[in-house]
Amino acid sequence: MSANSLDRMVVVSLAKLVPADHQYRQFKSRFNFAAISPILHALECKAYYKGYGIERLFKCLLLQFMEDLSDRELERYLNENIAARWFC
Numbered sequence: 001m002s003a004n005s006l007d008r009m010v011v012v013s014l015a016k017l018v019p020a021d022h023q024y025r026q027f028k029s030r031f032n033f034a035a036i037s038p039i040l041h042a043l044e045c046k047a048y049y050k051g052y053g054i055e056r057l058f059k060c061l062l063l064q065f066m067e068d069l070s071d072r073e074l075e076r077y078l079n080e081n082i083a084a085r086w087f088c
Contacts, residue, residue, distance in 0.1 A: 017082050024087040027066075033059075059088045
């Protein structure tokens with residue numbers, strides 16, 4: 001390898017890795033997350049540290065329900081599936 005090939009940086013967008021016709025994209029375009037955002041934030045704890053955020057956790061629960069996954073399976077699914085990461 002030459003020194004020039006090691007100096008290159010490649011930027012990959014997660015959104016570009018998920019096909020345009022993927023079922024998660026279709027669901028996300030049809031479901032109005034903005035409408036439920038105030039409801040979710042009303043339920044959110046008033047603690048300083050918010051963790052991943054209540055909206056992201058809600059999306060994880062939706063994904064868990066849609067794919068019929070246990071908690072452990074969901075964790076693995078999110079680690080291995082690019083579309084699932086994009087969705088959440």
